Amino acid sequence: MSGGTRDTPIGLQVELESDERDVRVGLEVAAGERVALLGPNGSGKSTVLNTIAGLIRPDRGRASLGEKVLFDLGGTAHDRQASRRVWRPPYARGTSLLAQEALLFPHLSVIDNVGFGPRSTGAGRSEARATARQWLDRVGAAELADRRPDQVSGGQAQRVAIARALAAQPDLLLLDEPLAALDVAVAVEVRQLLSRVLATQTTVLVTHEVLDALLLADRVVVLEQGRVVESGTTAEVLTRPRSRFGAQFAGLNFATGVFDDGALRTAEGVRLWGTGSPVPAQSQRAVAVFRPSAVIVSASVPTDSSPRNAHPATITELEPMGDLLRVHTDRFAADLTAAAVAELGLRPGSEVILSVKASEVAIYSA
Numbered sequence: 001m002s003g004g005t006r007d008t009p010i011g012l013q014v015e016l017e018s019d020e021r022d023v024r025v026g027l028e029v030a031a032g033e034r035v036a037l038l039g040p041n042g043s044g045k046s047t048v049l050n051t052i053a054g055l056i057r058p059d060r061g062r063a064s065l066g067e068k069v070l071f072d073l074g075g076t077a078h079d080r081q082a083s084r085r086v087w088r089p090p091y092a093r094g095t096s097l098l099a100q101e102a103l104l105f106p107h108l109s110v111i112d113n114v115g116f117g118p119r120s121t122g123a124g125r126s127e128a129r130a131t132a133r134q135w136l137d138r139v140g141a142a143e144l145a146d147r148r149p150d151q152v153s154g155g156q157a158q159r160v161a162i163a164r165a166l167a168a169q170p171d172l173l174l175l176d177e178p179l180a181a182l183d184v185a186v187a188v189e190v191r192q193l194l195s196r197v198l199a200t201q202t203t204v205l206v207t208h209e210v211l212d213a214l215l216l217a218d219r220v221v222v223l224e225q226g227r228v229v230e231s232g233t234t235a236e237v238l239t240r241p242r243s244r245f246g247a248q249f250a251g252l253n254f255a256t257g258v259f260d261d262g263a264l265r266t267a268e269g270v271r272l273w274g275t276g277s278p279v280p281a282q283s284q285r286a287v288a289v290f291r292p293s294a295v296i297v298s299a300s301v302p303t304d305s306s307p308r309n310a311h312p313a314t315i316t317e318l319e320p321m322g323d324l325l326r327v328h329t330d331r332f333a334a335d336l337t338a339a340a341v342a343e344l345g346l347r348p349g350s351e352v353i354l355s356v357k358a359s360e361v362a363i364y365s366a
């Protein structure tokens with residue numbers, strides 16, 4: 001070990017069940033792996049993070065970091081014998097939690113904030129300060145060492161908080177939307193910093209940002225209503241999502257149903273023709289995914305190209321999206337230029353036909 005993260009990363013295994021919150025989640029993070037937890041508000045992301053950190057006690061479950069048991073409350077698949085109840089307190093877990101706000105200790109200088117972890121695991125004052133200096137250097141905040149937390153900006157405070165979290169040499173780093181409170185420009189810098197320092201750090205990251213998943217995570221786990229609904233490499237989930245939230249995160253239109261005679265049939269009876277990749281078996285549960293930019297909006301069914309997928313829809317909302325407008329409807333979303341929206345006279349309540357070529361729709365098993 002050298003004033004940094006542990007030389008040999010270790011992995012995490014968690015199973016937890018909370019009745020009050022209706023959260024039942026199993027999660028495995030390999031040694032050195034960085035996993036992003038995604039999901040809508042209230043889907044259970046913070047519950048998972050705070051349970052691992054030891055701030056929330058679930059009803060049942062078990063978690064271990066390498067050989068170290070964080071808690072074992074029984075009632076899980078591992079619980080083959082009546083298990084001994086284990087609840088390791090937060091400070092003895094080897095985890096560091098970094099939240100949206102830096103939450104530095106206000107009465108300590110920046111360097112002593114960063115040296116706090118090493119001090120509390122037995123390092124002497126000068127050794128702790130040396131480790132803290134190395135970390136402040138690594139996060140580009142060496143010149144802040146002697147300041148008080150109220151003398152640094154939000155972005156600087158978050159850099160210091162990252163240094164403090166990592167100087168404690170955590171076996172597991174827990175990040176709860178660490179960039180959400182920062183200005184866009186500062187978030188870009190701190191994201192770069194995180195991607196540099198997290199390379200081999202076992203990490204669980206809660207985020208709502210696609211860029212965080214792309215740059216900071218090896219794998220993505222999607223929660224909906226307290227359950228894991230999909231998991232895969234970041235690239236897999238962004239290109240072939242299998243959950244509604246995964247598709248929303250990737251900015252894609254999404255429908256679920258069963259594969260039936262060459263098309264997806266949804267529970268509402270809508271049929272979507274597409275390209276099977278690979279083609280699902282007849283009657284298999286499947287999803288259809290396509291880009292909003294592939295959707296054509298018109299006042300009536302186009303006669304020239306006769307697309308197989310043409311559906312009546314009502315516009316619900318218009319939203320700016322880069323240099324386009326995203327047209328939300330009661331069915332799918334479409335990206336149009338402002339000129340096209342003006343020409344068609346589109347506004348919430350307008351009734352339109354949405355069409356998309358079958359070659360633009362990917363259908364695969366759910």
Ligand SMILES: Nc1ncnc2c1ncn2[C@@H]1O[C@H](COP(=O)(O)OP(=O)(O)OP(=O)(O)O)[C@@H](O)[C@H]1O
Nearest residue numbers: 020021022023039040041042043044045046047048
């Ligand atoms: N203190 C609490 N007591 C009881 N139930 C709670 C408490 N906090 C959250 N819940 C419930 O637990 C479930 C999971 O919430 P949680 O905060 O973990 O979701 P989340 O995915 O982190 O949401 P967000 O993105 O809004 O932070 C929700 O149904 C929520 O209403």
